[in-house]
Amino acid sequence: MGRLIICTGKRAKNPYYLSGAGINVYSLDEIAFAILRYKTRITTALMSSALADFIENELELPQVAARMRGLLSSNAGFRNVVSHLLNSCNYADKEKNKQVLAYIDKFYNMKPLEREVLEADEAAEEKNYEEAINLYKRVINTEKTFSSNGFDNLDEDSRTKVYNNAGVCYAMMGSFARASKYFRKAYEVCGTDEALIQYFMALKLAGDDKEIDSQVKLLNPKESILKAVRDLIYRSNADAENSSLYIHALSLEKQYEDGDYAGYEKECNKLFESLKSNYKKANAPLN
The missing domain is CATH 1.20.5 (Single alpha-helices involved in coiled-coils or other helix-helix interfaces)
Structure with a gap:
């Protein structure tokens, strides 16, 4: 039998917009849901006196709002604000609340660029592909900007992962030509057979046979790689036709x-x- 969720406060007539999530919320429970789902991606929207005003005036929860204003004025930090909001309603159980707080602790012990990668990965896992792509691009641009000075320079595995995951997001949106560019970047970083296979797969799915011929001549891949691409295309076509x-x-x-x-x-x-x-x-x- 499922746990009974008792809503806290009234439902607002005028919503609060959570930037970073791109959604409107109408209750404290919806704020808690957003925290569990988006975590640190809504930091700016949560660390705002406007949210405290919303909680007091729209949700009619003056004590919750007063405590939040106290936390903000004392610079108590994002973790404490999140803990206060989660504990002020009955949306999630204690275990889920602990998991979110543990994630926040982990997040703020990371380097800034590692945080960006983590947020991008989460967006991709939640199938928010456009958001994930924008975050991966921001990581790539940041890495290019600071790598020459040695700040937060990503290692080879991390750079490969960022380029690959951006390519996967584009592929999931059906934009195979753009995906191929990121798979090519991943291959340039790591040089693995798997990265090269994904690159040729994306070109094939984009219908760019001319570019495939050009890249085969340029890169001179092993026959096993081209065979793997042909096999994958054949299987995907067969699966589609039998679906x-x-x-x-x-x-x-x-x-x-x-x-x-x-x-x-x-x-x-x-x-x-x-x-x-x-x-x-x-x-x-x-x-």
């Missing part, structure tokens, strides 16, 4: 070609509802 979605799409095409427009529209609506339902399940904020 239920692909089969359903073929049946829809046949209905349309046969002139069964009423049946076609009905099946399209069913497919749309199914996809919408699956999307909601995949992106549900609570278990």
